Amino acid sequence: MLEENNEDQAGEALKPAEETAVAFEHVQFSYEPGKPVIQDFSLTVPSGKKVALVGATGCGKTTIVNLLMRFYDIDSGRIRINSQDIQKVGRGSLRHNIAIVLQDTVLFSNTVEENLKYGNADATREQLEKAAEMSRCEEMIRNLPEGYDTVLTGSGENISQGQRQLLAIARAFVADPRILILDEATSNVDTRTEKAIQDAMQMVMRDRTSIVIAHRLPTIRDSDLSVVMDRGRIVESGAHDDLLARKGKYYELYMRQYAGYAT
Incomplete structure (x- = not known):
């Protein structure tokens, strides 16, 4: 039988609140010492808003979600939900307030x-x-x-x-949940089903603090903020149309993946 270390469930409860904001403050994280995966990451997700994390595979999008869920603990910096440092919140209480919808659904x-x-x-x-x-x-x-x-x-x-x-x-x-995390990829489904999934995602995110791991950039044009990551850092952020107009990293990703897709 494989032996697994049980997670430490100690900590305070996440305080109830009518609004829920998430803040990453100068977060640093490494899976292996000396090999940083997240570097000086600072981001605020306002209550009820939708923020999309964008970037090439391996840029750190999923790691940010793992840190928010406390599947791993940060090396330095701070992650807050409202005024609470999540390092002080018990994992059970924290995760009870967060729902995740992944591309590879677990039933x-x-x-x-x-x-x-x-x-x-x-x-x-x-x-x-x-x-x-x-x-x-x-x-x-x-x-x-x-x-x-x-x-x-x-x-x-x-x-x-x-x-x-x-x-x-x-x-x-x-x-x-107070906080929703979505992996919004809809690969390997037909167009009609994809539309139903996208419509359902928009409905569940309405007025809810949401973080989207974005794969298909045209699907996140209505995000309140899109954050472009590269090697664990934020290199660009803004609204969909503004980022396209800048013709920077976001524009490069968009054109590389979706050239010819109507904007």
Whole structure:
């Protein structure tokens, strides 16, 4: 049997608040000593706003999310949620207030209902149905053999990738987190499903503090702020149209990946 070190769950609870802002202050981090992955990273995500992290593979986007979730602890600097330093917040309390929707959706061999209730075990059927409606998967669930009682096999192998992603978004609605993290890639799905996923993502992010790991730049044009990362640093930031007009790093990424895509 493999032995795993249990995470330290000690720490204070995340304080309740009507608004939730996230601030990274001069954050430094290395997976290996002497090889910095994040360097002097400072960023504020205002309450209720959507900030997109942009950059080539390996630039540090996912690491920033891992640090916010305290899967790793920073080397120096500070990450705050409102006035609280997250290093003082217990991991359980911290993660209870954050929901993540990933490109590679994690579902369990259980019913649709139990999968949706993963982040909120006390959710009612009415809440589940509302979440399904908001996330554009109401019809899909209704068409399953047993509806909400349909058992998903092998982490959801009996439904399509697009359907799994819509269920993950519905699960985020059910959890009703203060902070939402989205890996918004929609590769390997048809155009109609991609549109449904994008619409559902916009709905779940509405008025919620959101961080998006951006892969497809045209999909984040409505972000309040796009932050371009390179080798663990912020090299450029601004709104989509402003960044394109500057013809800097963001423009280069956009043209390299989406030349010919209407802006």
